[in-house]
Amino acid sequence: MEQTVESALRDAGLRVTAGRVTVLDALHSIPHSDADQVFRVVARELPTTSIQSVHNILADLTEAGLIRRIEPAGSAALYERRIGDNHHHVVCSRCGAIADVDCVAGHAPCLDPSSTSGFAIQSAEVTFWGLCGDCQRDAAQ
Numbered sequence: 332m333e334q335t336v337e338s339a340l341r342d343a344g345l346r347v348t349a350g351r352v353t354v355l356d357a358l359h360s361i362p363h364s365d366a367d368q369v370f371r372v373v374a375r376e377l378p379t380t381s382i383q384s385v386h387n388i389l390a391d392l393t394e395a396g397l398i399r400r401i402e403p404a405g406s407a408a409l410y411e412r413r414i415g416d417n418h419h420h421v422v423c424s425r426c427g428a429i430a431d432v433d434c435v436a437g438h439a440p441c442l443d444p445s446s447t448s449g450f451a452i453q454s455a456e457v458t459f460w461g462l463c464g465d466c467q468r469d470a471a472q
């Protein structure tokens with residue numbers, strides 16, 4: 332059974348508010364979104380919301396471990412609800428499109444560095460870069 336947004340918030344020790352629920356719902360339908368994109372979706376349901384409150388909610392949810400924040404080079408911080416599986420991302424170097432890439436070996440950290448300098452490795456965060464399908468077609472023309 333999939334956990335409801337409300338019980339996920341409660342389990343994380345956060346109060347259930349319309350803003351938090353709407354932000355989580357928005358990230359479910361548009362993963363890898365930045366704060367502006369989330370704000371536009373949330374504002375449709377909660378017209379009184381502000382971009383600042385969306386930023387605050389995203390920070391709270393990230394800190395509580397309910398969403399993951401990723402920051403590909405050259406991009407605004409992006410947020411997603413797929414957490415805890417150490418998955419990676421592939422980013423289009425031309426248009427910035429982004430997609431999930433499953434963990435390379437199935438479990439964290441999934442990549443073994445040749446040297447860890449004495450660190451105990453917990454996770455690996457990899458960004459693959461390339462051209463998305465649309466940009467490949469454009470480039471071929």
Ligand SMILES: [Zn+2]
Nearest residue numbers: 423426463466
């Ligand atoms: Zn592209």
Ligand SMILES: [Zn+2]
Nearest residue numbers: 411413430431
């Ligand atoms: Zn992802």
